[in-house]
Amino acid sequence: MTWANSPQVDDHDLALLTDLYQLTMLQAYWKEGMSERATFSLFFRRLPPTRRFMLACGQQHAAALASQLRFKDHHLAMLEDTGQFDARFLKWLGDWRFSGDIWCLPEGTPVFANQPLMEVDAPIAEAQLLESLIMNLVQLETLLASKAVRLVLAARGHPVVDFGMRRMHGIDAAVRGVRAYRTAGLDGTSNVLGGLRHGLALRGTMAHSYILAHDDEREAFRAFTRNYPATTLLVDTHDTLAAVDKIIDLLAEEPTLEVAAIRLDSGDLGELATAARDRLDAAGHADIRIIASSGLDEHRIAALLDEGAPIDAFGVGTQMGVSADAPVIDLSYKLVEYAGIPRLKHSPGKVNLPGRKQLYRHHDESGQLAGDTLALRDEALATGEPLLIPLVHNGQLLEDGMALAFTARERVQRVLQQMPASLRELPPGESDYPVTLSDGLEALASRY
Amino acid sequence: MTWANSPQVDDHDLALLTDLYQLTMLQAYWKEGMSERATFSLFFRRLPPTRRFMLACGQQHAAALASQLRFKDHHLAMLEDTGQFDARFLKWLGDWRFSGDIWCLPEGTPVFANQPLMEVDAPIAEAQLLESLIMNLVQLETLLASKAVRLVLAARGHPVVDFGMRRMHGIDAAVRGVRAYRTAGLDGTSNVLGGLRHGLALRGTMAHSYILAHDDEREAFRAFTRNYPATTLLVDTHDTLAAVDKIIDLLAEEPTLEVAAIRLDSGDLGELATAARDRLDAAGHADIRIIASSGLDEHRIAALLDEGAPIDAFGVGTQMGVSADAPVIDLSYKLVEYAGIPRLKHSPGKVNLPGRKQLYRHHDESGQLAGDTLALRDEALATGEPLLIPLVHNGQLLEDGMALAFTARERVQRVLQQMPASLRELPPGESDYPVTLSDGLEALASRY
Numbered sequence: 001m002t003w004a005n006s007p008q009v010d011d012h013d014l015a016l017l018t019d020l021y022q023l024t025m026l027q028a029y030w031k032e033g034m035s036e037r038a039t040f041s042l043f044f045r046r047l048p049p050t051r052r053f054m055l056a057c058g059q060q061h062a063a064a065l066a067s068q069l070r071f072k073d074h075h076l077a078m079l080e081d082t083g084q085f086d087a088r089f090l091k092w093l094g095d096w097r098f099s100g101d102i103w104c105l106p107e108g109t110p111v112f113a114n115q116p117l118m119e120v121d122a123p124i125a126e127a128q129l130l131e132s133l134i135m136n137l138v139q140l141e142t143l144l145a146s147k148a149v150r151l152v153l154a155a156r157g158h159p160v161v162d163f164g165m166r167r168m169h170g171i172d173a174a175v176r177g178v179r180a181y182r183t184a185g186l187d188g189t190s191n192v193l194g195g196l197r198h199g200l201a202l203r204g205t206m207a208h209s210y211i212l213a214h215d216d217e218r219e220a221f222r223a224f225t226r227n228y229p230a231t232t233l234l235v236d237t238h239d240t241l242a243a244v245d246k247i248i249d250l251l252a253e254e255p256t257l258e259v260a261a262i263r264l265d266s267g268d269l270g271e272l273a274t275a276a277r278d279r280l281d282a283a284g285h286a287d288i289r290i291i292a293s294s295g296l297d298e299h300r301i302a303a304l305l306d307e308g309a310p311i312d313a314f315g316v317g318t319q320m321g322v323s324a325d326a327p328v329i330d331l332s333y334k335l336v337e338y339a340g341i342p343r344l345k346h347s348p349g350k351v352n353l354p355g356r357k358q359l360y361r362h363h364d365e366s367g368q369l370a371g372d373t374l375a376l377r378d379e380a381l382a383t384g385e386p387l388l389i390p391l392v393h394n395g396q397l398l399e400d401g402m403a404l405a406f407t408a409r410e411r412v413q414r415v416l417q418q419m420p421a422s423l424r425e426l427p428p429g430e431s432d433y434p435v436t437l438s439d440g441l442e443a444l445a446s447r448y
Numbered sequence: 449m450t451w452a453n454s455p456q457v458d459d460h461d462l463a464l465l466t467d468l469y470q471l472t473m474l475q476a477y478w479k480e481g482m483s484e485r486a487t488f489s490l491f492f493r494r495l496p497p498t499r500r501f502m503l504a505c506g507q508q509h510a511a512a513l514a515s516q517l518r519f520k521d522h523h524l525a526m527l528e529d530t531g532q533f534d535a536r537f538l539k540w541l542g543d544w545r546f547s548g549d550i551w552c553l554p555e556g557t558p559v560f561a562n563q564p565l566m567e568v569d570a571p572i573a574e575a576q577l578l579e580s581l582i583m584n585l586v587q588l589e590t591l592l593a594s595k596a597v598r599l600v601l602a603a604r605g606h607p608v609v610d611f612g613m614r615r616m617h618g619i620d621a622a623v624r625g626v627r628a629y630r631t632a633g634l635d636g637t638s639n640v641l642g643g644l645r646h647g648l649a650l651r652g653t654m655a656h657s658y659i660l661a662h663d664d665e666r667e668a669f670r671a672f673t674r675n676y677p678a679t680t681l682l683v684d685t686h687d688t689l690a691a692v693d694k695i696i697d698l699l700a701e702e703p704t705l706e707v708a709a710i711r712l713d714s715g716d717l718g719e720l721a722t723a724a725r726d727r728l729d730a731a732g733h734a735d736i737r738i739i740a741s742s743g744l745d746e747h748r749i750a751a752l753l754d755e756g757a758p759i760d761a762f763g764v765g766t767q768m769g770v771s772a773d774a775p776v777i778d779l780s781y782k783l784v785e786y787a788g789i790p791r792l793k794h795s796p797g798k799v800n801l802p803g804r805k806q807l808y809r810h811h812d813e814s815g816q817l818a819g820d821t822l823a824l825r826d827e828a829l830a831t832g833e834p835l836l837i838p839l840v841h842n843g844q845l846l847e848d849g850m851a852l853a854f855t856a857r858e859r860v861q862r863v864l865q866q867m868p869a870s871l872r873e874l875p876p877g878e879s880d881y882p883v884t885l886s887d888g889l890e891a892l893a894s895r896y
Contacts, residue, residue, distance in 0.1 A: 016641035017619060019611070020652030023640065028675045034661065078644050084676065124661055131655075135614035136622055143617070163467070166583035167776050169591070169617030170625075171465060174584055176618055192471065193464035196526050204468030207579075208793040209783035213482060213572055227476045228532065237793055266795070318776050327775040328615050328766050335657035345656040345685055347714070 015071045016078070018132045023079065027089045029125035036339035037100075038124035039356045041116045042134060043334075048326035052423050052431045055149050055412060056111040057180050058141030059104035059118050060404070062134045063391040066098050066120075069133075100126055102392035103377075104401070105359070108145070108183045108408035109387060110415055110423070112435055114351050115359050115374060116388060117142070124338060131333045139331050140173055141180040147323040148184035149412060151316055153424055154298035156305055159187030159313040161203045163293060164321030165194065177321065183408040185416075187313070205232040205263045205291070205315075212237065218246040225250070225257045232261040232291060235276070240267060244276045248283040261289040263315065269294065270309035277310040291315055297324070298426050344448055353437075355444050360384030369418045375438035463519045464526070466580045471527065475537045477573035484787035485548075486572035487804045489564045490582060491782075496774035500871050500879045503597050503860060504559040505628050506589030507552035507566050508852070510582045511839040514546050514568075517581075548574055550840035551825075552849070553807070556593070556631045556856035557835060558863055558871070560883055562799050563807050563822060564836060565590070572786060579781045587779050588621055589628040595771040596632035597860060599764055601872055602746035604753060607635030607761040609651045611741060612769030613642065625769065631856040633864075635761070653680040653711045653739070653763075660685065666694040673698070673705045680709040680739060683724070688715060692724045696731040709737040711763065717742065718757035725758040739763055745772070746874050792896055801885075803892050808832030817866045823886035 029035070047054065071079075076090045085093075100122020111117055117138060120127045151160045162181050165174040178194030188203035189195045195202045206224055211234065214220035221233050221243075235243035244262060251257055262280075264272050269292045280288050292304065293315030301314055318324065335343050342354035356377040362370040362384045375381055377388075391401035416424070422431040437445065477483070495502065519527075524538045533541075548570020559565055565586060568575045599608045610629050613622040626642030636651035637643045643650045654672055659682065662668035669681050669691075683691035692710060699705055710728075712720050717740045728736050740752065741763030749762055766772065783791050790802035804825040810818040810832045823829055825836075839849035864872065870879040885893065 013641055014619070016644065017613070017622065018640055019613060019638040020640050020643075020650045021638065021654055024652055024676060025654060025658050028658070028672055029661075031675055032671050038657075038661065040657070079640075082650060124657075128655070128657060132614045136616065136619065139615055140618040165465070165467060166580045166781075167587055167779065168584065169770070169775075170588040170620035171462070171584065172618035172620040174465065190467040190469065192466055192468050192527075193461055195468075196464065202468045202530060204472055206469055206473060207576070209486075209488070209572075209576060210473050210476070212783050212791045212793060213477075213486065213786045223480050224476055227479055228472060322617070322770075322775040324775055327617075327770040327772055331615065333614075335660050338661045343660045345660060 013072075013075065014065060014133060015069050016075050017136070018129065022129050022132055024084060026093075026125045026129050027085055029128070030089055030092065035123045035125070037121060038127045038335055038339075039337040040120045040127045040131065040333050041336045041357060042118040042120075042138060043114055043116050043332060044330045045332060045350055046113050046330060048329065050325045050428050051146060052425065052429070053110040053112060053146070053433075054142055054329065055145040055184060056105040056109045056117045056138075056142055057107050057145035057183050057408070058138040058176075060107055060391065060401075061141070061176070061179070062118065062137040063102045063104060063401070064397060065133065065137065066102060066130050067392045067395055067397050069098060069130075071096065096126075097395055098122065098126055098130070098392070099395045100392070101390055101394070103388045104391045105387050106389065106404040106408065106411060108411040108415070110419070112372065112433070114353060115372070115435070116357050119356060119377075119388065121356070135331050135333055139329055140176060141183075143323045143326070143329055144173075144177045144320070145180035145184045147320050147326070148181050148186055149416070150298040150426060151301065151314070151320055152185040153416065154301040154305075154426060155314055158305075158311070161187055161291075161313060161315050162189040162191060162200075162317075162320065163315045164317035165191040167318045168321040173321075183412060185409060185412055206234045208234065208237045210234075217243060218250055221247055221250055222254065222257070225259055229258045230260040232263050233259055234263045234265060236264060236266045240264060240272050241275055241279065244279050248279065248285065251285065252283075259285075259288055261291050261312070263291045263293060265294045269311065270304050270307050273304075273309045273311045289313065293317070295319065302426060342444055342448075352448050353441060353445050354448050355441065357388070357441070359387045361387055363418065367418055369415070369420060369423075369433070371434035371436065373436050373438050374441060376440045376444065379438055379440040381438060461520075461523065462513060462581060463517050464523050465584070466577065470577050470580055472532060474541075474573045474577050475533055477576070478537055478540065483571045483573070485569060486575045486783055486787075487785040488568045488575045488579065488781050489784045489805060490566040490568075490586060491562055491564050491780060492778045493780060493798055494561050494778060496777065498773045498876050499594060500873065500877070501558040501560060501594070501881075502590055502777065503593040503632060504553040504557045504565045504586075504590055505555050505593035505631050505856070506586040506624075508555055508839065508849075509589070509624070509627075510566065510585040511550045511552060511849070512845060513581065513585065514550060514578050515840045515843055515845050517546060517578075519544065544574075545843055546570065546574055546578070546840070547843045548840070549838055549842070551836045552839045553835050554837065554852040554856065554859060556859040556863070558867070560820065560881070562801060563820065563883070564805050567804060567825075567836065569804070583779050583781055587777055588624060589631075591771045591774070591777055592621075592625045592768070593628035593632045595768050595774070596629050596634055597864070598746040598874060599749065599762070599768055600633040601864065602749040602753075602874060603762055606753075606759070609635055609739075609761060609763050610637040610639060610648075610765075610768065611763040612765035613637075613639040615766045616769040621769075631860060633857060633860055654682045656682065656685045665691060666698055669695055669698055670702065670705070673707055677706045678708040680711050681707055682713060683710045684712060684714045688712060688720050689723055689727065692727050696727065696733065699733065700731075707733075707736055709739050709760070711739045711741060713742045717759070718752050718755050721752075721757045721759050737761065741765070743767065750874060790892055790896075800896050801889060801893050802896050803889065805836070805889070807835045809835055811866065815866055817863070817868060817871075817881070819882035819884065821884050821886050822889060824888040824892065827886055827888040829886060
């Protein structure tokens, strides 16, 4: 029994997870008879200063939801109670089904400023209605995948495990966050519901309280290891190196026990890892691995590996779980075309790109990423791979598109190999990755 | 029909919203026959540098969930599939009900470093099991209430409205966030599901896309105002002051229309508010209010009011919705007593306070907050109000305790009046609010 890889998103009354003005504008469009098709584009205006790229994530979830969204009777009753909606409109809303198209970047695609993560083509009221929900869903997963991939890069092939659910922003962040971590390439998660639902391996060690509840640390190790062969023992409750010695003694005394790893959770992790490694090796336990946790982020992991700390795997919590150095993306969902005419709110001092778009990505002969061209959707560029694909057509989920979500993790692993070093570096800084506009988009933008 | 003020929390398979090690430790305790009572305390070791106090929030939700938590058959089947759990243990887990006690600070109580927000007394395995879920639930609401109350303080009586759901961390953060905002004293929210579920007034204006989809801004204003008498019109799509003039013209032309407010969403909000106020007043529209939004935080709101900007209400989104300047609390859930013996992991350089506790708050003759004493639960201090109250006893929710959640908003309004100025100030800095230890706690702590 498993939920893994299900494209379903639980409903949780999601039709009402919207801003009130989406519903009042919807009713206004309905009354005014404004039903021409519009295109809205989801993008961010700038990268957070601590990011060189973002990993687009969550679009498939959002597309699946949009095509399934329904207003139920109890929703309509509550909207009626607000006094802002007509009975005839609410009846129409009860029958409403999304009828438009949704284009997306495949999940796990690196994305830069002003590039569409999604475009929604639909009668304007429908496309507008989806704004708040799509932004909320895509924001979370893109934010977390973009942070998590930095930890994967920092760990240079060593496994990274999510320990962060307790400090993430609520239930949905904790559960759907694991989906983003799976995409970004994490090795496992301590989060049972998240891991089972989104198909990431469950990992667990033990807490300090387990040691403290026993009168003797060695007896706590013994009891836990008898119950869980090949377990990980937490060694910093009292004195880290003394605990390592207790484990060595315990294994000498009871050779049938098997300890897979120890976890360091406080102190100077590099020094303690070196000393613990020496003691374990000297006792013939070269196979016992060392896991480190305790306020780690990508910079601390890179520094530990730079100093040669013999750490085999990293447990990461808080910093990753809230994307602490960039807890929000400047996401926008903007009207770019209505009734066949390109539109845009002109924002002084910002890049303003009207029209429906396609994003082309170029590779050099060796397969390395060489740059992007942002173009109009109806331009057919001669070179580059068009990245935006239709996931929903006439309100129906396209199976081919949804299947892409399940290859997102492999897409990320591949693209990390193809990236120029300037994108993979961790410190804040500009990358020299070239992003240009097509002739058609340049010409259109110059008129706005 | 309303969900407002319901103490229920939807289940969403929450029994599995835990870290794997909680379940493996639970099984280990069960096998070892360790069923003595333990107390775990939920607290944070230090305030974020940008906070002078936190508002404890979310404890009632967490207590309600704990007392209702159930492992269902499909949960047990998935745990069995992990290969880490015995059939007999899983049968026991299926029958398990929380049997302990939960003490909480009333929601909306200001709280400082090392003060318990909750204490859980139960057989150790049960108390341990609740750790991850309680931390996740309380973290979110405490984080958001503590940020939101700063916006309330900054706005000096002007209404503050939540516009932030699109950039919050997922669905639960957006919905349960509104509960925290209600407690903190916000005036309304744009979030329909959050507002209906948690009883905060719904507010909405219009989006730029609505203006852009019309060929003429004035006709867009006319159509919207005809549909929504006493609405708020967004005026910055093209040119803010020109749009104000269009509204004045429109109202002269069609005097039956009624506009309640305009919303400024870009540019120099102070200057534009002053100019718009002048034009509206000169045209006899002193009753049309001015709402400002656009990347506002508490410091920007305070600065606008300091410069005398005639802004009547503030719409706040991103900065509040992720508590951007403090996106995480250093929450801990620590074993402080087991089998009648105080315990604690000794953390060098940190305050280490074992034992079950009570928090006493002192007021001076005029009712102002005068300081706290953190004491042992079984000490009866002669002065001060004991703040921790039982919400769950022997696994049963106590109605009296739960009722406190519904008065949290009033509690916050009252306590803001009682606070010394040093706590209400917005810039980072230490407060001189005195927090001391009781003789009993001091004596116990000195032995650890």
